[in-house]
Amino acid sequence: MLLLDETLKNILNTRLLDIETKLDADVIFYYGEIHISSDKLFRDFIEKRKGEEDSKPRLAVILNTPGGSAEIVEKMVDVIRFHYKEVYFIVPDYAMSAGTIFCMSGDKIYMDYSSSLGPIDPQVFNGKEYVPALGYLDQVEKLLEKARKKELSNAEFLILQNQDLALLSRYEQQRNLTITLLKKWLVEYKFRDWEKHESSPDKKGSPVTREEKDKRAEEIATKLGENKTWHSHGRMIGISTLRDILKLKIEDYSKNIPLREVIRSYNDLMIEYIRRNNYPFFLHSKNHF
Numbered sequence: 001m002l003l004l005d006e007t008l009k010n011i012l013n014t015r016l017l018d019i020e021t022k023l024d025a026d027v028i029f030y031y032g033e034i035h036i037s038s039d040k041l042f043r044d045f046i047e048k049r050k051g052e053e054d055s056k057p058r059l060a061v062i063l064n065t066p067g068g069s070a071e072i073v074e075k076m077v078d079v080i081r082f083h084y085k086e087v088y089f090i091v092p093d094y095a096m097s098a099g100t101i102f103c104m105s106g107d108k109i110y111m112d113y114s115s116s117l118g119p120i121d122p123q124v125f126n127g128k129e130y131v132p133a134l135g136y137l138d139q140v141e142k143l144l145e146k147a148r149k150k151e152l153s154n155a156e157f158l159i160l161q162n163q164d165l166a167l168l169s170r171y172e173q174q175r176n177l178t179i180t181l182l183k184k185w186l187v188e189y190k191f192r193d194w195e196k197h198e199s200s201p202d203k204k205g206s207p208v209t210r211e212e213k214d215k216r217a218e219e220i221a222t223k224l225g226e227n228k229t230w231h232s233h234g235r236m237i238g239i240s241t242l243r244d245i246l247k248l249k250i251e252d253y254s255k256n257i258p259l260r261e262v263i264r265s266y267n268d269l270m271i272e273y274i275r276r277n278n279y280p281f282f283l284h285s286k287n288h289f
Contacts, residue, residue: 008273009289015266016286022259025058025088026050031274032281034068034076034098041283043079049285050083059084061106062267067097067118070178077105077185087189091115092267094236100224101178105185107192112254116236120178120224179221186217199247220246
């Protein structure tokens with residue numbers, strides 16, 4: 001078993017180096033929830049990779065996550081941007097919720113036709129697990145609307161009466177934080193090189209103003225946070241929806257066979273290794289396993 005593990009590690013390191021060469025970047029792999037317990041581990045991990053002699057100005061993050069805490073995402077972005085001027089995110093499978101927010105802090109997002117991001121319904125830790133905040137807020141708003149119309153049943157009145165106002169306030173704060181971070185990072189990083197209109201027929205070729213960047217960022221943040229649009233916190237949002245509906249530029253490597261093959265061969269083998277060992281959280285770089 002030790003020999004098998006060592007062989008797998010060597011293969012994975014070789015494939016990671018192939019991705020580094022193709023993207024001319026330091027490449028790291030992140031798997032698991034974005035949780036407060038991973039905060040300092042991630043900081044030390046980035047510092048170690050950046051401290052190596054062959055480190056480059058660009059970082060590419062291969063991200064596999066169901067989501068987690070928006071506050072921890074903000075801290076991770078601060079860490080990354082302290083060390084790297086340019087950041088790419090690669091999503092071979094999925095990056096949901098807080099993972100989607102994380103991706104929006106990148107200069108580029110790489111996906112293929114089978115990759116997915118998710119709605120940005122913020123996750124709040126209730127003492128046992130992360131729960132989606134917007135679902136609670138939506139249901140309370142429905143009850144309040146029925147109360148305004150004097151259509152509230154006795155059972156619904158009891159439900160509304162028993163709501164924890166402090167917890168609801170926390171949910172609202174999380175929603176506002178999520179939208180604020182998304183708008184800030186899209187304008188500051190993702191839209192940094194967006195200088196001329198490319199898709200709007202009536203504006204094609206004309207300069208893009210700061211106001212237009214702000215407006216597009218707000219549209220994307222609002223749309224990603226609309227429960228009535230996605231219906232489910234776990235909804236998988238593919239590349240065509242991101243481009244056509246949200247008007248978000250994605251680096252599509254579906255037909256870039258050499259890049260797709262090296263990303264998939266690395267990612268799929270790494271996922272098998274992680275699941276075989278039942279790791280809930282995993283970080284990998286060329287010199288860290």
